[in-house]
Amino acid sequence: MSANKIAPSSKHSSRPMTGAEIFVRSLIAEGVEVIFGYPGGAIIGVYDALVDLSDIKHVLVRHEQGATHAAEGYAKATGKPGVVLVTSGPGATNTVTGIADAYMDSIPIVVFTGQVPLKLIGNDAFQEADIVGITRPITKHSYLVRDVRELAKTIKEAFYIATTGRPGPVLVDLPKDVMAQKTVFDYPETVKLRSYNPVVEGHLKQIKKAAELINSAKRPLLYVGGGVIQSNASDELRSLAEKIHCPVTTTLHGLGSFPENNPLALGMLGMHGTWYSNMAVEYCDVLIAVGARFDDRVTGKVEAFAAEAKKIHIDIDPSAISKNVQVDVPIVGDVKTVLKSLIDLVDPLETSDWLKTIQQWKKEHPLRYATGDAIRAQYVIQKLGELTGGDAIVVTDVGQHQMWTAQFFNWTHPRSHITSGGLGTMGFSLPAAMGASFGRTDMPVISVCGDGGFQMNSQEMATIVEYKLPMKIFIINNGFLGMVRQWQELFWRRRYSHVEISGPDFVKLADAYGCPGYRVEHSSEVEDVIRKALAYKEGPVLVEFVVAREDNVYPMIPAGQTVKEMIDTPAPVDHPSNGVKEESIMVLAKG
């Protein structure tokens, strides 16, 4: 084959080659290891080029939504961009949910879509969809390649834009005829875009102002988000917190950026955050927001959020600053770079009274739940945290189990917690965990799903089994769309409307896919089965935990309200319907 004459690693060739071959060679030049994809008519030429250039692993998913979530999981777990390749029309539209998810959570993925030939665009041709138009509001940037001579440069730019500044999804639409045209291959070494130059260094004047404010603080609080993990700034965060003796609360995406076994850790804040972290927000005098965006699930009623505090906001994205909350000292820049300069300018603070107050809140209002024979999801997660020692990548879906996992796992590593936060996409966990498994083999990867969310992308079981990925798939089965049921119980007078959901026999389903499965129905069996699942390395294993049917996530600040309306975990009551006899209360305070 002529394609083999030029080394796959070569970035230049004077032999004219097709767009399809240039495409694959560009990905190799970009260092791409794995593509999540699904072929079809408009992209068939590109798939043909994959036959000769097999240096890249291509994973055939079972649905294009699975491909985008897998690329997200891969990106979140590794810090490298995830890559998706699909055909035009339905192949492209099936990626939309994953693209929107990546946009909301600032995840670097590059999605390549086949397109009908240029001259047919706009003609309602077979399998034509204006995917660039459809995804315009949910991509960081997008391209339609109109000339094969633009292809290599466009791919280089796409990866550059996806991974720099505030990361995000980039879509590249590839018309079939363009991919058949020939030209020489010349992969650019660098990208020059006069209109795109993300700011990395923070403004020194602003950093000095922030330091002055911090030095005057009596009750400082660090409120940190996913930006800290994206910029690999956990060490800097820790140095800062320890130098100024400042407690740290994290958003859902910030979990893992600061070890929760550190006495300064307060766990998660916001709607289902810990009591004490929300109280700390209420009473702090200087709030230092780092790589977080004042999302409404965090702030509740925005005017009341840390109303008494002076606010510092460090973020790479200028548009994230003063979008939801007006801050006193904005600093635009890369979180790691800014924290480094800030650390040298701040003094150790005397905060022992403040820390004592927080300690008291922790004692009075710990995260807690009751145990009995019936399994509580919280217990499953707490055990999972203990048995892995936190050395795991846990990928959750959306719902109650997601919040309980956030609360009870005891996070200690960056990139160990992956979830769909901004868009809240049910069906995310299974394919995202699959993507994470392709990128990371140093730690067990565990998908934690609700029985509802698992059923949204369960087709990827086939892919997972095919590649014998050593994933653990934990289904928290409460027989309900639990989080919606909770809202109906608390805010809609317990009028349950279409929230009871049945499913297949999950163990038999696993078996049908060729995956070992267990069902666990009693608390006493939980630990043993988790141990077994963790020990099994030959391929995936599925465990269904049949848990209390009507359990609620607490604490809770109802949507749009304030700390004053925060509902703490109610005192234990017997739930005969649940079979929960609340004999012993498990208590867990962070730090």
Next chain:
Amino acid sequence: MAQVEHSSSGDGHAVVAEHVQRHTISLLVENKFGAFNRIAGLFAAKGYNIDSLSVGPTEEEDTSRMTIVTRGDDQVIEQIMKQLNKLIDTIKVVDLTFESFVERELVLIKVQSTPTSRPEIMQIAEIFRAKVVDISPKSLTLEATGGQQKVDAIIKMLKPFGLKEIARTGRVALKREFQGEV
């Protein structure tokens, strides 16, 4: 070629709350596929107002200049500026509102005319330095350029004769270098 979107406030004087200000934003953008759509789409998606929008090529072949007249309080305008800057294809975004700038709009007005009213219409045209660009037994078409107030004023003056059709380009603007009217 100028692409023109209609002005949402027909008379150019929308009633707006006091802290809401009209801003003229000048954008230099890469002349690339989809760039215009991305900017227009941003205004739609975020619910920002567009009073007028005009776009055309500049002195450089691969860039376009857009002039957008929009409204909002300080926070909204700050977000608009940031969001526009965030788009990959925008090279430069300037809010001209607090600078001294030249702003012009071109309008074509087809007004009903009779032999008796024609001289009077021509007189108004002269006052506004408007040109007659088309004539028929029942109508006159005038071309006028100027700032928003001038364009609004000529339309107001011609209204009593019966306006048949109006086409406005939307405003274009550039920062002033010489401080004072030329």
